Amino acid sequence: MRDGGQNPPWAIKNPIKVRTKPMYENEEKVVEAVEFQDETIVCKDCGNEFVFTAGEQAFYKEKGFMNKPKACKACRDAKKNAQREPREYFTVTCSECGGEAKVTFQPSEDRPVYCSACFAKRRQPRD
Numbered sequence: 001m002r003d004g005g006q007n008p009p010w011a012i013k014n015p016i017k018v019r020t021k022p023m024y025e026n027e028e029k030v031v032e033a034v035e036f037q038d039e040t041i042v043c044k045d046c047g048n049e050f051v052f053t054a055g056e057q058a059f060y061k062e063k064g065f066m067n068k069p070k071a072c073k074a075c076r077d078a079k080k081n082a083q084r085e086p087r088e089y090f091t092v093t094c095s096e097c098g099g100e101a102k103v104t105f106q107p108s109e110d111r112p113v114y115c116s117a118c119f120a121k122r123r124q125p126r127d
């Protein structure tokens with residue numbers, strides 16, 4: 001007793017230690033597993049059935065996603081990959097026919113660019 005009993009009666013002499021550790025390691029998961037059930041969904045992209053598992057449902061809820069997935073994992077991954085590498089197209093005027101052409105590279109001024117049709121024509125051996 002450092003204060004020699006000078007503390008007012010309402011002073012906390014023995015502060016309660018708060019238990020921060022969860023009682024069970026997977027406490028949350030145990031609760032979620034009861035709440036969710038595997039669900040079969042038909043993919044809107046490929047038409048295949050896929051399982052929206054209880055674990056995934058718990059994950060969705062945790063993330064705050066309101067909607068169920070509409071596409072299977074393969075289709076979703078494909079879409080994700082497509083978004084990750086956006087293909088940039090440049091619209092150019094074909095040097096051969098003057099038509100509009102889309103190319104995936106940055107065209108340079110001094111080089112002729114061709115639409116796919118003219119490009120294919122030029123690659124064919126001439127008689």
Ligand SMILES: [Zn+2]
Nearest residue numbers: 043046072075
């Ligand atoms: Zn699919």
Ligand SMILES: [Zn+2]
Nearest residue numbers: 094097115118
């Ligand atoms: Zn052309």
